[in-house]
Amino acid sequence: MHDDNGFDPDEQPATRREMVGAYVRRSKRKQGVGIRKAFVQQGGRGRHARPGPLAKLVRNSDHIALNAYLFARMLGSSDPWDVQLDSGVWVRALNLDDRHPTAARSLVSKALRRLEDDKLITRTRIGRKSVVSLKHESGNGDTYTQITGERDDPYLQIPLCYWTNDWHRRLTLPGLAMLLIALDAERQFWLPADDVHKWYGVSASTANRGYADLEANGLLDSKYCKVRNDLSADGLERRLMRRLIGDVAKPARRPKLEKIVADVETAANLPAVPRLRAV
Incomplete structure (x- = not known):
C-alpha cells in the first residue's frame, strides 16, 4: 500500500510510552531527576518540620498537577530551566488523551494554572506552545537555581523509570x-x-x-x-x-573514602596518613 505520492506509508505513530521515553532522552538526564526536599518537607526534622507544597497537591487530589510538575521538572534540566511544549504533548504525557481534546487541553491548562498559583512555575506562550518556567521547589516564589547538593540544599532523586516504565500512569x-x-x-x-x-x-x-x-x-x-x-x-x-x-x-x-582508609590503617596498626584539606 502506498500513499498518494508513491511512498510507503509511515510506520505506526509513536505510542504514549515511546513519546515519553523520547522526551526523557531529550532531557539528557542519566540517572534521575533531582528535586529539593523542600517540596515534600521544610524546616528540617522533628518539631520544626512542616509540610512542603506536596501536601496541598495531595490534599486537593491534584494528581494531574503533581505529574505535570514532575514532568516539567524532568524536562527543565538546564538554564533557563523552562519547558516549551505543545498542549497535545502535555495531554498525552499526562494520560489524558482518552478525553475529548478540548476537555483534555483545559485540564492541562487548569493544572498548570494551579501550579502557577502555588508559585511552583510561571507560564507564558510562544505561538501554540506553552512555556513553563520552573520556580524554587519550596513554593516561596524564588527563581529556580541549580541544585548544589550541599547540606543547606538537600534533594531527593526520582528515578527516570518513573516515566520510562509508566509508573506515572500506574x-x-x-x-x-x-x-x-x-x-x-x-x-x-x-x-x-x-x-x-x-x-x-x-x-x-x-x-x-x-x-x-x-x-x-x-x-x-x-x-x-x-x-x-x-x-x-x-x-x-x-x-x-x-x-x-x-x-x-x-x-x-557507599562508605566515605576517608573512613575506609582509617579502617584499613586501624586494622593494619599503621600510623594515620595526614589528610589534605580541600580548598
Missing part, C-alpha cells in the same frame, strides 16, 4: 505521594502513617493507601524488626521497617 496519587516521601527518607526507614501526617501534611489514611499501592506494585518491602529501646522492659521494640525495592530501590550508601 501509581495512584497516594502511591506517588508516598514514593516521594520514601525517596526523602533513609534507605530503610520507620515512618508510621500518623507521623506522615505530622511531618509531611499527608493524612494517615492517605499514607496507608499509598504504602499499600507501592507494595501491590512491587515497589515497597515491609517487615517488622527489633530495635533497641532503653525504656522498654526487655530493651527492644518492634518496628515496621520499610524500604523501596524494584525500579525505585535506593542504592546502598
Whole structure:
C-alpha cells in the first residue's frame, strides 16, 4: 500500500510510552531527576518540620498537577530551566488523551494554572506552545537555581523509570505521594502513617493507601524488626521497617573514602596518613 505520492506509508505513530521515553532522552538526564526536599518537607526534622507544597497537591487530589510538575521538572534540566511544549504533548504525557481534546487541553491548562498559583512555575506562550518556567521547589516564589547538593540544599532523586516504565500512569496519587516521601527518607526507614501526617501534611489514611499501592506494585518491602529501646522492659521494640525495592530501590550508601582508609590503617596498626584539606 502506498500513499498518494508513491511512498510507503509511515510506520505506526509513536505510542504514549515511546513519546515519553523520547522526551526523557531529550532531557539528557542519566540517572534521575533531582528535586529539593523542600517540596515534600521544610524546616528540617522533628518539631520544626512542616509540610512542603506536596501536601496541598495531595490534599486537593491534584494528581494531574503533581505529574505535570514532575514532568516539567524532568524536562527543565538546564538554564533557563523552562519547558516549551505543545498542549497535545502535555495531554498525552499526562494520560489524558482518552478525553475529548478540548476537555483534555483545559485540564492541562487548569493544572498548570494551579501550579502557577502555588508559585511552583510561571507560564507564558510562544505561538501554540506553552512555556513553563520552573520556580524554587519550596513554593516561596524564588527563581529556580541549580541544585548544589550541599547540606543547606538537600534533594531527593526520582528515578527516570518513573516515566520510562509508566509508573506515572500506574501509581495512584497516594502511591506517588508516598514514593516521594520514601525517596526523602533513609534507605530503610520507620515512618508510621500518623507521623506522615505530622511531618509531611499527608493524612494517615492517605499514607496507608499509598504504602499499600507501592507494595501491590512491587515497589515497597515491609517487615517488622527489633530495635533497641532503653525504656522498654526487655530493651527492644518492634518496628515496621520499610524500604523501596524494584525500579525505585535506593542504592546502598557507599562508605566515605576517608573512613575506609582509617579502617584499613586501624586494622593494619599503621600510623594515620595526614589528610589534605580541600580548598
